[in-house]
Amino acid sequence: MTTRTPRHRPAAEGGYQRGEETRAKIIEAALSLFGERGFEGASTRDIAEHAGVNAPALVYYFDNKEGVYQACVEYIMANVADYFADAVEAAQAVLDANPSDDALIDAFRAIQARVASYLFTTETPATWRLFMAREQAGLGPAFAAERLNERMRKPLLSVSSEIVGRLLGRPAGDPETVIRLLAINGQLVSFHLTRCTALAALQWKSIDGERLKQLCAIIDEQSVVLLRAMIEWREANSKRRKKK
Structure with a gap:
């Protein structure tokens, strides 16, 4: 499987820090769920919910589940x-x-x-x-x-x-x-x-x-x-x- 490097999108002006915080929250949530359930058992929806963000935010930063895993x-x-x-x-x-x-x-x-x-x-x-x-x-x-x-x-x-x-x-x-x-x-x-x-x-x-x-x-x-x-x-x- 070929996996692209997860997108790391810079947010404009004061939004940069918020973007970094959101990205970090998603990674921490993904580490937890991937550790507990494995790659197949953890869904992007579950990861987003665990991170306290909406599913489109995960897609925005990482494209897909493979991108989140690679970021981890x-x-x-x-x-x-x-x-x-x-x-x-x-x-x-x-x-x-x-x-x-x-x-x-x-x-x-x-x-x-x-x-x-x-x-x-x-x-x-x-x-x-x-x-x-x-x-x-x-x-x-x-x-x-x-x-x-x-x-x-x-x-x-x-x-x-x-x-x-x-x-x-x-x-x-x-x-x-x-x-x-x-x-x-x-x-x-x-x-x-x-x-x-x-x-x-x-x-x-x-x-x-x-x-x-x-x-x-x-x-x-x-x-x-x-x-x-x-x-x-x-x-x-x-x-x-x-x-x-």
């Missing part, structure tokens, strides 16, 4: 992509410097710490979590997944898979490399996307303060163990090849 994706990306930019750049600098295994592990830990910081210390609305959970599960439109992958996931995945690949002694794009990377990353993501389940199991009311420190410390410790196990696997595999 762009809205989240604008608030997220820059948060990880310096961590990605720092990791790439390490990769470019012929690093030791310890340096690679430290670079991975730094990325993971930044992800944890975003997931648990930034003000991420529950509506975003529901929306992104559906996207992570592949339940959103294809055009949105492609955009999210290009702007948000690909930069992090690229440097992270390169780090894991070097520790494993395998190409960054090798399925084993990617599977092991996603398995490590799943430690954090599961506590974010299924937060209610995690809180119930832990009998916690929230993940913050000392509890967040404990969570991050344990995940960091487990990640280091897994990354060092990759080095051992690489070295053992190298010895086997030399014997043949």
Whole structure:
């Protein structure tokens, strides 16, 4: 499906601010309903009603439901992509410097710490979590997944898979490399996307303060163990090849 970029119409003079406010209200309402009901289950009429605007206003700013959904994706990306930019750049600098295994592990830990910081210390609305959970599960439109992958996931995945690949002694794009990377990353993501389940199991009311420190410390410790196990696997595999 080809989706046009949502129209962002400037309002004349003092109407500009009102136009921006209306647009933001529609996006927030759409994030909520798309998160709760999915793309197919949320209608433009429901979104407009939830936003407190009439249906023509939604069409005026976004054309159609696809346009609203794309605007939601762009809205989240604008608030997220820059948060990880310096961590990605720092990791790439390490990769470019012929690093030791310890340096690679430290670079991975730094990325993971930044992800944890975003997931648990930034003000991420529950509506975003529901929306992104559906996207992570592949339940959103294809055009949105492609955009999210290009702007948000690909930069992090690229440097992270390169780090894991070097520790494993395998190409960054090798399925084993990617599977092991996603398995490590799943430690954090599961506590974010299924937060209610995690809180119930832990009998916690929230993940913050000392509890967040404990969570991050344990995940960091487990990640280091897994990354060092990759080095051992690489070295053992190298010895086997030399014997043949």
